[in-house]
Amino acid sequence: MGSNSVHLVGTWARWMGTLGIEQKKCERCMNLESIHEMCYKIADNSLREFLLLDPGDDLPLLKDNIEAYSSRKNMAQNETVINRKIWLSLQQTDDYQELARDISDDASNSLQEFVEKVATYCWLMTVATPRMVLRFDVVGKPYADIRDRFVQYATQEEVEDEVQPMGTVKCVAWPSVELETDSTYWKKGEVIVVTKENIVKD
Secondary structure, eight states, X not given: OOTTOOBSOHHHHHHHHTTTOOHHHHHHHTBHXXXXXXXXXXXXXXXXXXXXXXXXXXXXXXXXXXHHHHHHHHHHTSHHHHIIIIIHHHHTSHHHHHHHHTSOHHHHHHHXXXXXXXXXXXXXXXXXXXXXXXXXXXXXXXXXXXXXXXXXXXXXXXOOOSSSOTTBEEEEEEOEEEETTSSOEEEOEEEEEOOSOOOOOO
16 A cells, blocks of 8 residues: 555554454555545435435535534434445445455454444544544645644654655654544644655766
């Protein structure tokens, strides 16, 4: 996976590795950014259906249709809705099915429970009013500009990058939790910052 991918918890991947799972497969299946994006899209499409809009139509602003957003939130918290819209969607992904084929029944049950919990939290965040989001889109930005929402992840060695200049974000180690309006954040994220200037050789 690319450096921009954000994995859930490294210790989880290593633990799953002890159960006979390749770490890369585990990480790919449980890419937090992918789960968050899936929930985001499903939530928006659900609102379009509720408002009788066509796929791809722009959604009304929250302040212009607070009733619809509140109704979506209330319906989305129903366990049946979560089962049907989120968990089943996850289980139908190629990565999830590939991983389930390669592991024991006990490990599969543990994986399913873990991923379902992560998906549920992402789902409830995306249907909240106002919406809460996981912020990933800071790669390449100067760390000085985002340090109010991210802390620098400590590395043992200096970090360099072929593209990003020194002092910018190389990748996200863990996203920040913010309101979609950018008005405030709930928890800071962690980023790896380029600390060594890339010297281009002739």
